[in-house]
Amino acid sequence: MKPPVFEYHRPASLTEAVDMLGGLENARLLAGGQSLMPMLAMRFAFPDHLIDLNRIPALAGIAEDGGTLRVGAMTRQRDLLDHPVVRARLPMLAEALEQVGHRQTRNRGTVGGSLCHLDPAAELVAVATALDAELEIAGPRGARTLPMAAFPLGFMTPALEPDELLTGLRFALPALPQGACFTEFARRHGDYAIVSAAAILWPRDGRIGRASITLGGVGPVPVRLEAAEAALAGQRADAESFAAAAACCGALDPMDDAQVPAWYRRRLAATLVRRALTTAWERADVR
């Protein structure tokens, strides 16, 4: 389990990195390495060039900017998890990050690396979708932004051109009172989720004003449970409403494999949606 031969590049700036990415054949970006290194060790990936983004200071960092939190793509998951603004204003993001791997992997693993790796079961992919993060992308044709919902094109396929890289993302800091919950089912602590659910409820007049429900691990890309979101709007926040929302999972067409058959993923999704909604409402400020 030794990685194959590659040429190593360590750009000092974003411009240099973009130039390399555009100029080198069969190049891959090395962010935190927590997913890429195992793939190299197992020789599932054979890049000719690795472009190490770890020494580009501008790519890392967290800044509050008006109503948004801007997170550099190379920000370590640990730094985001420990950030006071995340703890205070985006507790669901912290809740998801706590379930990403373990301390050692969060110390190295980056926010951007996880998003671009785009594992269907990755907590960050699901929670960034739930929080409607806005992604910042750089390339030889300049910078552009993309909503997270448009980022996954398919199984582990981000909407990035081969010469583009993710530079950061923005989370809107919630202004309205809301309650949110990220919950998942994994066989062991720290494992990738089999299914995860992120729910946000905005109360209005003691009822559910608006609901957002996102599922990870069900399909190749995160799924918004739009039917349930629509059905919940204006409803009383009680077990019946949440059960009805969870029942919408019956219409999902999940991934199916020997270990986790589709029917079981569907049932896990229903359970987690119900739990996430219940907890989100408990956390919502309904005064």
Next chain:
Amino acid sequence: MHDVTLCLNGDVHRIRVEARRTLLDAIREDCGATGTHAGCEHGVCGACTVLLDGEPVRSCLMFAVQADGRELRTVEGLAKDGVLHKLQQSFIDHHALQCGYCTPGFLMLAAGLIEADPDLSDAALIDGLSANLCRCTGYANIVAAVRAVLGRAPS
């Protein structure tokens, strides 16, 4: 080949390695510090945990070239002047090791956890220590050993 300088337990090692050489292999083979062990080489078991600038990381999930100029601590750096680190002594006292293969990884993980937060809660300790695999002890004695260092009575 790349010239890399690793500061390992306070000693400077100037090594020449392929880019693909993992930090784990560089520590073991090029620096000769074989106390850090390979358990899976794909980042799950934690046996290769070392402290990188004070924080626990899995050395199988980094290239040596990436650690150029960084401060590394491994199990060999725990004892000072021949006196065991309190975690090492506590592992002995609590029978927190059997075969000893996972032990260096657990020691470095625990050292990183308690140095970062000397008032670590029991819940955070269990969360933190669940990062590494042990196949011999059943874990309870490892927890007891670390709790004792935190000044807590046996549960």
Next chain:
Amino acid sequence: MSAAGEKDYQASPSPRLAPGAGRVVGQRVTRLEDAPLVRGDGMFAADVSFPRQLAMRVVRSPIAHGRLLSIDTAAARALPGVHAVWTAADVADIPPIPFRATKVRGLEPYCQPILAAGRVRYAGEPLAVVFADDAYLAEDAADLVVPDIEELPPVLDATAEPAEFLPGHSTEPTVVRKEYGDVAAAFRDAHAIVELALSVGRHSGVPLETRGAIARYDASRDLLELHGAAKKQHWNRDEIARLLGRPPAGVHLFEGHVGGGFGVRGELYPEDLLVCLAALRLRRPVKWIEDRREHMVATNHSRQQHHRIRAAVDGQGRLLAIDDVFFHDQGGYVRTHGARVVDLAAGMLPGPYRLPAYRVAGHFRLTNKTPAATYRAPGRFETTFVRERVMDAIAARLGLDRVEVRRRNLVTPAEMPHARPLDTLGTAVVLDSGDYPGLLDTALDRFGWTALQADLARRRGAGECVGAGIGFFVEKSGLGPSDGVRIAVDKTGGVELISGAASVGQGVETVLAQICAEALGIDYRRVRVVRGRTDRIEFGNGAHASRVTVMSGSATYRAALAVRAMALETAAGLLQAAASELSIVDGHVVRLADPGAPLMPLGEVARHMGPDSALMVGRTPGLSAERWFHSAHMTYPYGVHLAVVRIDRGTGEVRVERYLVANDIGRAINPMLVEGQLAGGFVQGLGGALFEEFRYDETGQPLSTTFADYLIPTLAEVPPLDLIVSEQAPSPLNPLGVKGAGEGGTNGVGAAIASAVDDALRRPGAVVSLPILPRTVHALLRT
């Protein structure tokens, strides 16, 4: 090598070690092994390196079953830094791996060749080996080796009709049958018959250290060395010598630190022979370190069995007969253990119960998976699950309490020793001692079983899905026939204890040192234990089958007593006293009348017994002795496992809330180490009960090849564990009264958790297979 002080090696009866805790035996002393291990000074296989060594890399079959038509090695050979690439043709003179542990004849056609020839029989089978300057390069070269394999349909179900293994040989080389009593009459006259079909999943030891083998040939002394050995170094040495055509004295095996054994490490594998052969041929040291993905397909699997079992009972739920047919999924070849696990399963299935009639047929079947062999509590983890499922089924069928059914069937102390007309491992099954009902009561009391039932009922009433379970087990340990130990005292009073035992990390050195120190009257820290190497002692049986403390421990006790007697005799002459008036305390000769006044350090006695001493003229010098312990019968530890589980109705996840293991081991030399064995063994059992499984797809591709797919429990999955180390039933079969403690923690876990899950589901018999997966439980909750 020093000659022993005298030559009476006969198994003369030695006094039994007095019951109860001694000065060091029975004490929770810290381990001698630990200091280097916590400092990072261990010497595990991968830490062994020699100048000019080559790295070996194994090319493995990507196909489960097929005809190996050709292997193209040209590109690999052409890679700079590659020194050799071998396929089967290059090693055709080396016979396949032999058996060490079976009485069953006719298994030879099923032995594994060191490199596949003609057929490949499992994904992961060695096809070729590459030798290169380093491990990175060797892996690059291995990737360039291209096998051409014509795929054949794989055999993946051991319960299906046997297929052809080779012309004239089916995939069922043998059926292990055992029978006693009138089974037919028992079923004819039974009040009730329960019938179950039960499966245990494929899982195994999976130690944290993968295997490793480093060979070097010292031409100056014509000596071949193999480092990274474990478990069975003397047998492996003899076989390597035989297979390579060398005298045994020209081959030496060295066990360094061992990162966990659990049954799988230290058997003779193809890689061990390949590095030895390469060191001889290439005249350079050759190092092979298994990587984790290799480990998951190359190192022995275990456990996979399917049982079809029937039990006949009377109206009180007493067993009249058991009739079991089971299918053992052996994988692609028969390895060193032969049919041992099938034999153990068949011999140990009756467990702790009075069983008037018994018939078992264990179908030993080859499939296209990684070969299987022993893993901690082999044949017992499986059959305790099966037998205890039967006991629960009897309780349900007759409307009896689960505990009561067991109580009615347990062999009582009055019936001990309890001989069964049954054998296993070539020895008659004689349950040597035990108070099974007594330990059951102790365990239930400690667990608060009665109050627990009320608490669980209350919680169920509040909507929780919770239950309690029980599993009773009988282990076996102390497999003979013999073990020898040599103890020598040096001039400083230091003691060297040379044993043919091995250590796979469980604390052998400390335990032997404690026994030696207790008998000799010294500090256990003065004892240096030499184990696991063939160059210091001619014979050895290694470390397996929970035998070291029983066998090597007893030999140690005898040898230490002999040294003590020699020391006192010599001291008596020097001190002008009668030996019977003297003793040894804290390494000094003392008068029994005044034990606080040291008269002469033991080292000085040893000095007087040196080769230059006038006292030794005409005698063999040295304060040293070698003693052997022989045993014709195994000794049988036993115990109870109790579990409480909670099931998450939404996910089907089973969480074990708390757990108890009670195990009678006769005597605990070091209770702290015994508890460590039970705790670690329990978590391995927990893995097999709920998490760990080597899965295959329908083409025989292994699906559990990483630590992300093969789920070893982490700390977060482990419940609070209570332990009872019972010493109520010392073994009459050895002077220490000990029974093995290595496997009781694992043995009953599948049984107890299955019982608890049934109880939580309120559905007796719901669990029919291990591991108990969340989706299975979730489906049960819905039906």
